[in-house]
Amino acid sequence: xxxxxxxxxxxxxxxxxxxxxxxxxxxxxxxxxxxxxxxxxxxxxxxxxxxxxxxxxxxxxxxxxxxxxxxxxxxxxxxxxxxxxxxxxxxxxxxxxxxxxxxxxxxxxxxx
Amino acid sequence: xxxxxxxxxxxxxxxxxxxxxxxxxxxxxxxxxxxxxxxxxxxxxxxxxxxxxxxxxxxxxxxxxxxxxxxxxxxxxxxxxxxxxxxxxxxxxxxxxxxxxxxxxxxxxxxxxxxxxx
Numbered sequence: 001x002x003x004x005x006x007x008x009x010x011x012x013x014x015x016x017x018x019x020x021x022x023x024x025x026x027x028x029x030x031x032x033x034x035x036x037x038x039x040x041x042x043x044x045x046x047x048x049x050x051x052x053x054x055x056x057x058x059x060x061x062x063x064x065x066x067x068x069x070x071x072x073x074x075x076x077x078x079x080x081x082x083x084x085x086x087x088x089x090x091x092x093x094x095x096x097x098x099x100x101x102x103x104x105x106x107x108x109x110x111x112x
Numbered sequence: 113x114x115x116x117x118x119x120x121x122x123x124x125x126x127x128x129x130x131x132x133x134x135x136x137x138x139x140x141x142x143x144x145x146x147x148x149x150x151x152x153x154x155x156x157x158x159x160x161x162x163x164x165x166x167x168x169x170x171x172x173x174x175x176x177x178x179x180x181x182x183x184x185x186x187x188x189x190x191x192x193x194x195x196x197x198x199x200x201x202x203x204x205x206x207x208x209x210x211x212x213x214x215x216x217x218x219x220x221x222x223x224x225x226x227x228x229x230x
Contacts, residue, residue, distance in 0.1 A: 006154075036221070043116075043202055043221040044155065089154050097143060097208055099168055100219065102154030 002027040004092050006103025013080050015112045023090035023103050024072040030092040033073045034100070035064060038087045047088075048075070080110045114139060116205050116222035124228045125193050133188045133225045137205030143167075144186040145219065146178060147202040155202055161186050162208055193229045200224040 003026040013019050025033075031052035036044035050057045050064045050073065057064050061080075066073040077084055087107050091100040117136045125131050137144050143162045147155035157170035161180035180186045184205075190197055204219040 004154075034218070041223075043118075043223045046218065046220065049218065091154075097160075097206060097219075099145065099157035099160065099170060100147075100155070100204075101157070104154050105152075 002030060002092055002094060002101040004090060004101050004103045006090050006106055008106060009104065010107045010109070012109045012111065015080060015082060015110055017080055017110075019077045019080050019084070019108055019110075021075045021088055021090070021106045021108075022072060023074070023092075024070075025092045025101075026071070027092070027094055028068075028071060029094045031095075032093050033064070033066060034091050035062075035075050036089045036091065036102075038089065038105075040086075044089060077108075080108075082110050082112050084108060085110045116141075116203055116220055118201075118203050118222040118225050120225060121223070122226045122228075124230065126230050127193055127195060129193050129229075130189065130191045131193060131227060133190075133201050133203075133227070135186045135188070135203030135205075135222060137184050137186070137203075138220050141205035141207045141220075142184050143206050143208045144180060144184065145204045145206075146186070146188045147204065147221075148172075149200040149202055149224070151199070158188070190227075195229050198227060198229045200226050 006023045034049035038044045063076040087105045090103045145160040146158040149155040159169040164180045175191045177189045202224045203222045206219045
């Protein structure tokens with residue numbers, strides 16, 4: 001089955017710096033890759049997603065890139081702010097609406 | 113427009129007991145999935161319900177069962193609780209029925225129910 005690995009497990013940056021989180025997946029048939037942000041005591045919140053027919057997607061300070069050949073995708077956050085501090089999860093699934101397979105998460109800390 | 117809601121927010125049970133968790137999907141959504149999130153880990157898929165039937169199941173024992181009602185709300189039941197069942201239980205919903213080309217992938221999560229088994 002699908003396996004998703006996420007790196008790094010923790011990431012500390014200064015306010016205004018960029019942050020990059022990387023994920024690799026094992027199932028070449030996976031075609032949907034969402035990113036979720038989870039704050040303490042809350043459920044995961046979808047922040048951006050990308051489908052396999054697109055190489056890059058951007059939404060304000062957040063962007064996601066996908067390399068299907070290498071089977072990896074990355075989350076880029078520019079001009080980080082303290083409120084970006086949270087746990088970020090990548091995920092993948094093979095078919096629309098089926099189970100999401102999550103990475104283990106990255107704890108991002110943005111210090112001012 | 114209410115998002116995904118779950119109840120209760122917290123629950124404490126003892127080993128061997130049974131528990132029922134509840135979820136109301138986001139308005140307009142008809143498919144509900146349940147995930148278990150252990151401390152410091154990513155969510156793990158338990159099962160998915162659509163049209164009141166279990167459509168897909170993850171690697172969880174039969175002690176975990178569910179139900180979906182005609183109004184699309186759902187319940188997760190866990191029997192014979194073990195200490196290892198302590199986790200945050202998340203419900204996610206999405207819309208399966210839609211116009212051709214509707215993006216069916218996007219799942220929205222609720223705040224979760226924190227279950228502690230003593």
